[in-house]
Amino acid sequence: MANPIEQFKILPLVPLKVAGVDISFTNSAAMMVLAVCLSTLFLTLSVRSRALVPGRWQSLAEIFYEFIAGMLRDNVGSEGRRYFPFIFTLFMFVLFGNVLGLLPIPAIGFTYTSHIIVTFALAAVVFVGVTLIGFWRHGFHFLRMFFPEGAPLVTAVVLVPIEIISYLSRPISLSVRLFANMTAGHIILKILGGFVVTLGSMYILPGVLPFAFLSAVTVLEIGIALLQAYVFTVLTCIYLHDAIHMH
Amino acid sequence: MPQFDPALFTPQLFWLLLTFIALYALMALVALPKIGAVLDERQRRIDDNLDKAAQLKAEADAAVAAYEKALAESRAQAQKVIREAADRLAREADERSRAQAAHLADLIKSGEQRIAAAKAQALANVRTVATDVAASVVERLVGKAANQAKLDASVTAAFEEQGR
Numbered sequence: 001m002a003n004p005i006e007q008f009k010i011l012p013l014v015p016l017k018v019a020g021v022d023i024s025f026t027n028s029a030a031m032m033v034l035a036v037c038l039s040t041l042f043l044t045l046s047v048r049s050r051a052l053v054p055g056r057w058q059s060l061a062e063i064f065y066e067f068i069a070g071m072l073r074d075n076v077g078s079e080g081r082r083y084f085p086f087i088f089t090l091f092m093f094v095l096f097g098n099v100l101g102l103l104p105i106p107a108i109g110f111t112y113t114s115h116i117i118v119t120f121a122l123a124a125v126v127f128v129g130v131t132l133i134g135f136w137r138h139g140f141h142f143l144r145m146f147f148p149e150g151a152p153l154v155t156a157v158v159l160v161p162i163e164i165i166s167y168l169s170r171p172i173s174l175s176v177r178l179f180a181n182m183t184a185g186h187i188i189l190k191i192l193g194g195f196v197v198t199l200g201s202m203y204i205l206p207g208v209l210p211f212a213f214l215s216a217v218t219v220l221e222i223g224i225a226l227l228q229a230y231v232f233t234v235l236t237c238i239y240l241h242d243a244i245h246m247h
Numbered sequence: 248m249p250q251f252d253p254a255l256f257t258p259q260l261f262w263l264l265l266t267f268i269a270l271y272a273l274m275a276l277v278a279l280p281k282i283g284a285v286l287d288e289r290q291r292r293i294d295d296n297l298d299k300a301a302q303l304k305a306e307a308d309a310a311v312a313a314y315e316k317a318l319a320e321s322r323a324q325a326q327k328v329i330r331e332a333a334d335r336l337a338r339e340a341d342e343r344s345r346a347q348a349a350h351l352a353d354l355i356k357s358g359e360q361r362i363a364a365a366k367a368q369a370l371a372n373v374r375t376v377a378t379d380v381a382a383s384v385v386e387r388l389v390g391k392a393a394n395q396a397k398l399d400a401s402v403t404a405a406f407e408e409q410g411r
Contacts, residue, residue: 005248010255022257029262036270043278047285052292058285065282085275093270115249117256118263183250 004190008114008183028115030108035096043092064092068233075237079244086129087240090122091233098182098225102218113228114182116175123175126236134243145246174235181228185221192217378402 014025043064046057054062068088072080080087094113101111112118134142146163147156192214200207249255381402385393 008249010249010252010259012258016258021261022254023261024258025262026255026258028259029266032262032266036266036273039270040273040278043274044281047281050281050285050288052289054285061282062286065279065286085271085279088279089267089271089274092274093267112259112263115255115259116251117259121260121263122267179250183248 004187004194007110007186007190013108027108027110028112028118031097031100031105031110031112032093034105034108035093035100035112038100039092039096064088071234071237075234076241076244080237080240083240087233087236090126090236091229094122094178094232095226095229098229099222101182101186102221102225111182111186113178114186116179119175119179120171122232123171126174126239127171130236130239130243133240134246137244138246142243142246145242170239174232178228178232181224185217185224188217189214189221374402374406377406 011027012024013027013030016023016025042057043061046055046061049055049058051058065088068091069084072084072087076083097111097113097118101109101113103109134145138144146160146167148159148163151159192210195210196207196214199210378398382393382395382398385398
């Protein structure tokens with residue numbers, strides 16, 4: 001049975017080193033490039049005919065567009081419109097990372113959202129960006145966010161540190177949530193797959209049970225792949241709302 | 248786990264940066280404006296069609312209003328014509344009946360005059376006859392013709408006495 005951790009290995013396809021820094025083109029990078037290419041092709045080719053009554057692919061692209069636009073409108077309001085391309089990019093990048101990671105792609109099959117450094121980098125960009133937007137819009141008044149309005153002044157001793165800790169933990173929770181979901185899901189899939197192979201090769205019948213279970217968990221993992229992309233994006237929208245409207 | 252190997256961080260971060268910026272550029276400059284244009288175009292078409300429908304409805308309403316106005320006008324016109332004709336006929340009938348009445352009154356008056364004349368004539372004849380009768384009665388009784396003037400005077404006196 002293959003080691004369930006093996007699927008997270010980074011395989012350098014084209015080793016590269018610039019000024020002593022390793023920037024090798026790996027299976028992770030290949031999947032990122034694939035995600036960029038596929039999402040761009042999907043979103044441009046599908047609306048190429050510019051049909052008034054959309055076909056299957058065009059309505060899918062329109063659903064993506066309106067889904068994110070609606071999410072941004074509901075959570076941030078009209079001020080969020082200028083951040084729409086970023087939010088949409090974030091959603092597509094995470095979604096394609098999650099979903100393509102479930103496919104058994106030869107040679108490069110890999111889930112880049114199962115790597116904490118990737119999810120943390122995305123979360124850090126969101127965190128820094130949102131904080132900058134907050135200070136840019138409200139100046140030092142943005143610091144008021146760490147003290148709830150109307151609370152007695154004495155409670156500031158307790159409330160302000162709590163608020164600051166909760167604010168600083170946002171990028172950690174955001175990145176760990178996605179990374180842990182993807183990693184755990186893929187480990188479970190790998191272990192169940194190992195059961196199917198091991199038990200099935202010994203006796204046909206006992207292999208059926210883990211296979212049925214594996215099928216069910218695969219469906220669940222597809223759901224989680226979609227859901228975690230949604231959660232990552234919607235939380236980003238909520239943080240953006242806090243920065244723009246301050247609660 | 249390979250996730251926690253710091254040696255693998257830099258290549259992933261580098262390619263993440265590169266691909267994410269590429270995706271952002273492609274989305275912001277190519278894909279999203281295209282989809283947005285399609286959606287806007289559809290919304291515009293829908294609004295256009297709604298506008299057109301509203302305009303056609305307004306036109307239809309105006310046509311109905313004009314039709315009803317024309318109908319009301321012609322109805323009023325017909326009423327007027329009917330009323331005028333009725334008035335005219337009533338006036339003519341009135342005039343004719345008044346003329347007829349005048350004519351009849353004339354006839355009645357001339358008839359009465361004729362009757363009065365005939366009556367006078369008859370009365371005059373009665374006196375003549377009475378005088379003649381009295382003359383012949385006197386002649387038969389007396390044997391000679393009566394004095395004409397006396398006869399006339401006594402007949403007149405007798406008439407006057409009777410007339411009272």
